[in-house]
Amino acid sequence: MKGSSLARLLVVPVVLLAAAMACNLPGAAPALDSGLAATQTIQALATAVAATLQSAEGAAPVEAPGATATVEPGTPAPTATPSLTPSITPTATPAVPVVQVSQNTNCRSGPGKVYDLLGALLKGEQAVVLGRTADSTYWYIENPDRPGGSCWLWGRYASVSGDTVGLPVLTPPPTPTSTLTPTATAVPLDFAIQDYSVTTCGPNIYLNFLIKNTGSVPLESSLTTATDLDLSETRSWTRDQFLSSTSCIGIVVGSLAPGATAYLASGPFSSPHGHTVRVTIKACAQDGLGGACAEKSRDFAIAAPSDASFKENRRPVDEEAVLERLMRLSITTWNYREMDEGARHIGPMAQEFNELFGVGADPRYISVVDAQGVAFASIQALNERVQAQEARLAELERQVAESSNRARSAWLLPVLLGFLAGAAGAWGWVGLRARRRRGGH
Numbered sequence: 001m002k003g004s005s006l007a008r009l010l011v012v013p014v015v016l017l018a019a020a021m022a023c024n025l026p027g028a029a030p031a032l033d034s035g036l037a038a039t040q041t042i043q044a045l046a047t048a049v050a051a052t053l054q055s056a057e058g059a060a061p062v063e064a065p066g067a068t069a070t071v072e073p074g075t076p077a078p079t080a081t082p083s084l085t086p087s088i089t090p091t092a093t094p095a096v097p098v099v100q101v102s103q104n105t106n107c108r109s110g111p112g113k114v115y116d117l118l119g120a121l122l123k124g125e126q127a128v129v130l131g132r133t134a135d136s137t138y139w140y141i142e143n144p145d146r147p148g149g150s151c152w153l154w155g156r157y158a159s160v161s162g163d164t165v166g167l168p169v170l171t172p173p174p175t176p177t178s179t180l181t182p183t184a185t186a187v188p189l190d191f192a193i194q195d196y197s198v199t200t201c202g203p204n205i206y207l208n209f210l211i212k213n214t215g216s217v218p219l220e221s222s223l224t225t226a227t228d229l230d231l232s233e234t235r236s237w238t239r240d241q242f243l244s245s246t247s248c249i250g251i252v253v254g255s256l257a258p259g260a261t262a263y264l265a266s267g268p269f270s271s272p273h274g275h276t277v278r279v280t281i282k283a284c285a286q287d288g289l290g291g292a293c294a295e296k297s298r299d300f301a302i303a304a305p306s307d308a309s310f311k312e313n314r315r316p317v318d319e320e321a322v323l324e325r326l327m328r329l330s331i332t333t334w335n336y337r338e339m340d341e342g343a344r345h346i347g348p349m350a351q352e353f354n355e356l357f358g359v360g361a362d363p364r365y366i367s368v369v370d371a372q373g374v375a376f377a378s379i380q381a382l383n384e385r386v387q388a389q390e391a392r393l394a395e396l397e398r399q400v401a402e403s404s405n406r407a408r409s410a411w412l413l414p415v416l417l418g419f420l421a422g423a424a425g426a427w428g429w430v431g432l433r434a435r436r437r438r439g440g441h
Contacts, residue, residue: 097164100159221289241254242255322357333346
């Protein structure tokens with residue numbers, strides 16, 4: 001018991017001395033910040049004090065607080081830092097900071113769009129926060145799509161709960177802009193995104209993307225990130241296999257040989273039919289997205305089913321009324337909020353469109369099917385107008401021709417009669433002269 005009391009008396013000065021040393025050691029290289037370095041030093045001394053107490057009291061071994069190394073991008077950072085009191089009684093561990101997003105947000109290898117896409121945090125999901133940038137505009141989190149991995153999350157739509165005071169401030173990794181000059185020895189890895197298909201498995205809808213290995217080395221793994229731009233739904237899948245078919249139970253192949261084709265699936269989606277989907281595929285030469293990689297993106301307009309067997313309650317459309325409503329529709333150019341201003345589009349607002357034409361299950365979206373239907377009905381109405389104008393023009397031309405003929409007839413008869421009368425008079429005068437000549441002889 002005397003040893004135990006002595007050890008307790010030594011704890012306070014030892015802890016204070018450790019804190020002072022952590023702040024004033026000359027030439028010590030700083031870790032992520034001074035607070036983290038001090039915490040690591042105190043944790044190491046706490047381990048030693050715990051061992052002393054154990055030997056002095058003969059108690060069961062005391063588990064020392066786990067010290068963690070300096071966090072580097074790509075490795076998990078400490079989730080909590082235990083605190084010590086002068087009596088070596090551990091205080092309550094602060095809540096582990098976690099993050100949620102109000103909109104689906106991509107997760108990248110660095111804080112910015114120039115970095116590679118590693119996954120996505122979806123609305124309703126949450127992830128543990130491991131660190132942050134100095135201005136807290138990006139959070140370093142556990143990758144929700146790759147257990148054991150980590151990535152950078154844009155903070156615009158993020159909401160962080162828990163204790164963030166002790167989060168390390170991380171230095172972003174170098175941007176992926178290559179400073180190397182390609183040489184003839186570079187790995188010739190390449191592929192092409194050729195087409196898409198839709199597969200319905202029970203209540204779930206999946207998109208399958210056909211790719212072809214256009215390089216000279218086999219592809220072993222891939223990350224497929226697909227976003228429904230109309231519904232802002234993003235789905236990311238990382239695979240070390242490829243699919244040889246689009247069925248719900250597809251045949252899996254371990255690698256994609258040069259010149260071969262295979263499918264990569266993504267989903268499930270709510271209802272991508274009639275929407276625009278942007279897919280980004282990263283394919284690599286080794287499992288786990290290792291080795292040389294290539295990344296490609298492409299937009300697809302997902303076709304909506306239109307077979308008669310899918311439809312009911314069909315009614316005729318007043319094409320002329322559709323055209324008149326279309327003439328009242330406001331057309332503007334704009335860009336989506338989560339995209340750069342340079343990526344502009346042209347079209348109406350969904351609320352006005354759906355209200356004018358009485359269509360749409362959700363007032364926030366314009367179905368491609370409805371937009372096409374309005375276009376087709378308006379074209380038919382315009383064609384009917386053109387045909388009616390052509391018929392009217394033909395009738396007017398006929399009437400003009402008849403009027404012209406009547407006018408010519410009314411003008412020609414007096415002229416002809418006058419000509420005949422003049423001719424008759426001239427003939428009589430000639431005959432009279434001839435008779436007079438004969439009478440004189």
